[in-house]
Amino acid sequence: MKKIITLLVLTMFVLAGCSDKAKPAPGEKKVVNLKVATLIPPMTDMLEIVKPLMKEEGINLDIVVLGDNVQPNNALANKEVDVNFFQHVPFMEQYNESNGTDLVLVKPIYHAIFGAYSKRYKSMEELPEGATIAIPNDSVNTARSLIMFADQGIIKLKEGVGLKATQADIVENKKNYKFEEVDLLMLARMMDDADLVTLYPSYAAPLGLTPSKDALLTETVDSEFAISLIARSDNAESKAIQTLAEKLTGPEVKKFLEEDYAETALPAFE
Known part of the structure; x- marks a missing residue:
């Protein structure tokens, strides 16, 4: 019986020692x-x-x-x-x-x-009638792109559509530009195929492009x-x-x- 009690005491002592090691040292921050x-x-x-x-x-x-x-x-x-x-x-x-x-x-x-870039043209004035413009295909960034072009007078949108804007809301497109909606992450690859491509700077930078030097137009900064x-x-x-x-x-x-x-x-x- 004494041996059993002794073993139990020793076991409790070992477990207590292990428990102490698992705890953070005094003053140490928990990560x-x-x-x-x-x-x-x-x-x-x-x-x-x-x-x-x-x-x-x-x-x-x-x-x-x-x-x-x-x-x-x-x-x-x-x-x-x-x-x-x-x-x-x-x-x-x-x-x-x-x-x-x-x-x-x-x-x-x-x-x-946010800006629009082209390999073929140096200004929006050079962009020909019927040119293809690649824009993001998710609803918010589609609207953001269309608003950018509307703010610059390139197209006109229905009044008040805001961030719900789609191509169906274009009421004036004097040069008959064709807007092609593409996955945001694939837009940079469209630089060889489209006449103009809208890009975030993170996707323009690997192509050696910056908004201030290379974009044909940019949006105003909006929080x-x-x-x-x-x-x-x-x-x-x-x-x-x-x-x-x-x-x-x-x-x-x-x-x-x-x-x-x-x-x-x-x-x-x-």
């Missing part, structure tokens, strides 16, 4: 894991810049790079990631409307200057279209996500944008 879905530079670059800053706050930033502009929202809605960084608010709202989800804005981060940090309504106010928003709008990121992306990405924060 929080934060998973963020994203797509391409400069988004990926910005996240890499803040990753060590997040680590100082006891947060491990797990950057998940996905292959298209549907996966990041699906992953967020399905709780496979905690937050995403790749889209503007109208795109998020369209996703919510189509999928019955409740994704929410955390913080606008930067403005991606509504700022590339933003997006979360779910159930986690948007969490300390880890709010810390990420703080770091992405900090001096390190601002300096990076001003020095490396001055012609293509403008900070959406002071």
Whole structure:
């Protein structure tokens, strides 16, 4: 009986020792894991810049790079990631409307200057009648493209259609331009086939193109279209996500944008 009691005491002592080892040392911060879905530079670059800053706050930033502009929202809605960084608010709202989800804005981060580019022509005046213009095929970016052309007087849209605009809302197209709707990620490949292609700067940059030097026209900067940090309504106010928003709008990121992306990405924060 004494042997059994002794063994029980020893076992409890060993288990207690193991338990103590599993606990963080006194004063040691518990590491929080934060998973963020994203797509391409400069988004990926910005996240890499803040990753060590997040680590100082006891947060491990797990950057998940996905292959298209549907996966990041699906992953967020399905709780496979905690937050995403790749889209503007109208795109998020369209996703919510189509999928019955409740994704929410955390913080606008930067403005991606949207523009139209051509390999064949140097100005909109050179663009011939009946020219083919490639634009994104998702509803929000289709509307954004059409609004850009309408603002420049290239076409005219029905009054008040706003971000619901489709080609059916074009009421005046004096040069009979043909708008071809193409997947956003495939637009750069259309540079050889179309007369004019609308591109985000992230997709124009690999082609050696910048909005200020090469675009035949650009849209005005509108905060509504700022590339933003997006979360779910159930986690948007969490300390880890709010810390990420703080770091992405900090001096390190601002300096990076001003020095490396001055012609293509403008900070959406002071």
